[in-house]
Amino acid sequence: MAWRKAYRVLFAVLLTALTVLLCAGAIRIWQEGAVRRAEDPLAAVYTPELVEAQLLRVRPLLWSVAVMAAAGPLLGVHGGDSDRSRAEKDSMPVRVPSAKNIHAVRLVLLAAAAVFIVLGALNGSLRDVLLKAINICTECIGLG
Amino acid sequence: MDKMRRETWWQRHRPTTRRLVQVYSALLYNAHLKGFVTGEIYRGPAKALCVPGLNCYSCPGAVAACPLGALQNALASTGHRAGWYVLGILLLCGVMLGRTVCSWLCPLGWLQELLHKLPTPKLRKSAVTRALTWLKYIVLAVFVIALPLWYGLAQDMPLPAFCKYICPAGTLEGAMGLLPTHRDFFGMLGVLFTQKYVIMLVVGLACVFCYRSFCRFLCPLGAIYGLFNRFSVVGVRVDPNRCSQCGACVRHCEMDIRSVGDRECIHCGKCMAHCSQGAISLQAGKLTLMAPELPGKETAPEAHRKQKALGRALWGAALAVLCFALLWFNVLDPASAKETEPRWESDAPVGWEVGQQLEDFTADCLDSSVFHLAEHRGEVVFINLWATWCTPCVHELPFFDVLAREKADAAVLAIHSALVTDDPAAYLADKGYTIPFATDTEDERLFRLVNGSATLPQTIVLNRSGEVVYNQVGSVTIEALEALYDTAAAEP
Incomplete structure (x- = not known):
């Protein structure tokens, strides 16, 4: 209306x-x-x-x-309403992603993530994250 | 219409499961609620963990670290230590969730959706918005990766450039969260705050007119997770056997996707309602989390009951976790209890405020000398609280060095925080500073004497009688230091 x-x-x-x-x-x-x-x-x-x-x-x-x-x-x-694109030409046919090798890729990436986290705990980067997070860097949040 | 009339107000307005999960994660990330009242950030060990979504760790409520802030700091420290931990966390979240984080687990995403609900005309997605989605990759490359790496490696200066120059979450949760309880912080606001405040307002306005503007065009965390979207364990999947390639899912999606599950898809699952074939579902591996019910293909009553029971059990467990988190981070956690005690009242006499005499102390310096405050009576004393991991701190150190060289009757002591990431002596080795440097003791004895806190840098100036004439958190310029010297030197 x-x-x-x-x-x-x-x-x-x-x-x-x-x-x-x-x-x-x-x-x-x-x-x-x-x-x-x-x-x-x-x-x-x-x-x-x-x-x-x-x-x-x-x-x-x-x-x-x-x-x-x-x-x-x-x-x-x-x-x-904004949930439609302006023109039909904007929409493309649905591409169904191939499942081929996805499981293998996931496993490799998950294994890498686990290794990185353990390495991080050992080399001190875990502690670095903690130290940055428990202190306020005034410049980093825009205070100055 | 009849159906609309039959539905109660609650049935028409009740929040979706996704909305509840968004509220839940925002509350869980910011479970340290008392921080909003006391103005103290949480300093417990839980902050070593990164949450998947964008949530500033300087927010008084935050109980964990922001992955994007942690990534920038890790890249800035590459010359000293590889940031394996943050890379591992991002890889883990990326592979497990992809951009599901953006639509389900990001507090800023939730806020953007709320802003978009305001009653205004909306901008539709188009080729222009599609092209703008590449902007976030440029932001990622320049502000999250290149600048922190460059400053870290070439200048040995930690610079989380995205946090400092752009991040509206930092301005909203960190700066705006701390200012109401720290009126002394107003003294340090300047051009940087003005710039970030304007960015925050403009981004907020853009989100009202254009769905998830920050998420679509600027957010580097979304850009990172988008790279994993094809491999993520949790996500929206299309059944190729049912899909009729009508494209309704893409047309109705408010994000700039070209196909379901591509780099721009945030796995919100709204497309399920528009798929006439029921081909789209939200899945975790092979487990179906959400799927549309097609007429004639309803779930069997027994299976439906089981699904509902499982859902209730999961929500019960989630609520129990949230209640425990609220109780722990606000009452039970020793780290949280410690911050309610005044840090400086326990073992140091009142003496750090302007007009008061600072308690005498000695500090063992890195060059093996000893700084004894009483020996500097008759001089103007500058005490600078700093840390190697604090960008403005390392930026202003040369100013103190220049001041000490120029003013014969000025004594300067730079005290490094007890929280040490890089060896201060090694850091200072090639800098050529002449001022004495000390590192605070484990129990933060020196910081307590001058009301030092986790907020750095801080400058304290004493006149010739040892009285405090200035004690302020925030960066200083050489001009400000000279003015402070003039003020302190003029006093008896």
């Missing part, structure tokens, strides 16, 4: 606008912070207060998106 389509389009526009505003807000905080940091190398670029202020600015949009996302399914508006 037409109103459902309009609902989807409106929601898409609001969601895109929200994402753009959140991205722009983050970039603005960074730009202003970079200027502050150029003057004072110890100045913080992001602060909880700046982040909260940015979130406050997009709060109406955030609420609109949240309400529309929750109301959509209740009103019977679901995501548009």
Whole structure:
């Protein structure tokens, strides 16, 4: 029905606008912070207060998106149909994979996996995984 | 229509088995629920195991390691030790499950599917999306393999490039998971965070409009598992004797497949519902896990009852495992209990906060000298907590060395974490640094004195009176160090 389509389009526009505003807000905080940091190398670029202020600015949009996302399914508006390719030419005949030699390949790969894991336990790479996983590398998760 | 009316709300909306398995695996991977409240990551031995799906190990809830993060770190350490263990785990998961992991066992896959349920117009798959699927192989080759190998071998610097520059799971689970409980982390946010935050939002938006965008176009773990899809033990299979080659399975699939079970197939099993011949089933070797029921070919009541009983037993066992995991990782595990005790209160007096006097200590240095803090009264003291496996740590070490050379009244001590992967002395041998280096003791005595933690790097600055003027986790620049020196030197 037409109103459902309009609902989807409106929601898409609001969601895109929200994402753009959140991205722009983050970039603005960074730009202003970079200027502050150029003057004072110890100045913080992001602060909880700046982040909260940015979130406050997009709060109406955030609420609109949240309400529309929750109301959509209740009103019977679901995501548009995407489970068909645009054209028939995109679909290809089904190719049934050959079972020939698959068992042998699996066995060889499984044996190799077992050998690698044992080698890893012996040469210390198992411990390396543990040590990396129990410590936080702030740069690796994007903190800086 | 009549059938729709007869069905109850629950029958129309109840989650599928796949959805339940996705929720289950997300909960099991992140069973350390109290971490989301305390902000402490789990540090027990279970983290030596890799989960099959993409789940950041810096997430406060994670109880095991991410295979992709572990792979990058293993490749970065190739010059010191071959990462056989991670290769073995990836090979095992690949051969056993292939991309079944993506649709059934990946928390990020589940999140992408939830986002795609939002009511917006959707982008259909096309030749363009098909071409974009090759992008994830480029990401795999460049960010997961080439860059970590290059930095590891040529520069002796561990760089998990995919985690650092792209991974939205790391930003969402790691950074966003830790920031609410660590307000002091805000001080280290900068251009890298901005970049990763924007990537996370854009990827999230893309997933709303385009089914599993990250999974289809960017995920290197999916690219790796896709290579094993033809050989995987568990997966969707087509019965060649029943298949009529109508192509309905391919047309209705939301992934960019050309045939069922190819490198893009995630074995979700949705195609079973569209196959009029009932030729498609989900199998583990020769065992059929899921198969459609065709009219006139229903399972015998006795076999049906047995199947249901087996299903209930399996779910019962799975729930028991989950309950035990939740209990263990939040209450019973000694590693989990230890983190609830304040790390620094047990044996060190309060003295690491700004404005407080740091407790005196001595540290045995790698060059056989002894660093005695009391002997450096009257100097500005910089203490750097680092580790060879920490990229920003090794990146900023030269700054401390430059500072020590330039400022005659500045003393620098770099303390390596007690968790040693590579011999620090061997690592430092050809670097030519002049500052003293020490390694923390097994009981982390030195780290405790300055409130050091598993989060590295950390810099502590003392003024001439031995009072703390700066104690912050995160990278520093040479400009920041000089400003810190000026601040500390100006104080009495």
